[in-house]
Amino acid sequence: MRAILFVPISMLSGLAHAGGDPARGAELFRQNCASCHSQERGQNLVGPSLYSVVGRRAASIADFPYSAAMKRSEIVWTPDQLLAYLKAPRKHVPGVRMMFPGLADEKDRENVVAFLATLGQAPSPSPNAATSQNALSPTRLQ
Numbered sequence: 001m002r003a004i005l006f007v008p009i010s011m012l013s014g015l016a017h018a019g020g021d022p023a024r025g026a027e028l029f030r031q032n033c034a035s036c037h038s039q040e041r042g043q044n045l046v047g048p049s050l051y052s053v054v055g056r057r058a059a060s061i062a063d064f065p066y067s068a069a070m071k072r073s074e075i076v077w078t079p080d081q082l083l084a085y086l087k088a089p090r091k092h093v094p095g096v097r098m099m100f101p102g103l104a105d106e107k108d109r110e111n112v113v114a115f116l117a118t119l120g121q122a123p124s125p126s127p128n129a130a131t132s133q134n135a136l137s138p139t140r141l142q
Contacts, residue, residue, distance in 0.1 A: 020107075025115025028108055032100065039119050047098065052120030053077050054113075058093075069095030082113045 029039070036047040043049050048064040058075040059066040073093050075081050085092045086109045088102040103109045 020110035020112070020114030022111070022114045022118050025111035025113070028103070028112050029115055032103065033112070036098075036100075041120065050116055050119060054079065054082070054117045054119075067095060067097045069093050070097075079113050079117070082116060083109050086112060 029037075033050070036045055038045050038049045039051055040049060041051040043051075044061065044064050048061045048066070054077055056077050058073050058077060059071045070093055075085075075093070077085075083106075086103050087106075089096055089098045089100055103112065
């Protein structure tokens with residue numbers, strides 16, 4: 001019984017910050033992050049590309065020269081980790097080279113994380129895709 005309750009609760013932890021506004025997050029990204037970070041795959045700037053960052057292990061882009069502190073961190077960029085890092089990067093990972101002081105406003109951090117979660121995501125299926133998916137629905141497989 002414990003395992004049954006644990007799984008749904010653990011699944012909710014990543015959704016705790018799903019309420020952010022990705023459009024506002026994109027604007028905040030342009031204002032605060034885009035001078036050092038790209039949102040494009042494989043395009044590193046002063047900082048690493050943030051394409052597909054949510055769920056990625058820190059310091060995992062092979063051709064980017066991360067700080068020793070970031071390499072040692074063993075962080076996986078979950079929404080919670082991103083929120084903590086964006087609040088105060090140098091406190092969250094002491095020794096990191098990122099000079100950005102952080103975003104003081106919690107809602108701003110949630111909005112940026114909501115935007116980052118859209119980078120590298122598959123596009124939403126078209127309305128016509130739903131009809132083709134019906135062939136795989138559980139009722140059709142029985």
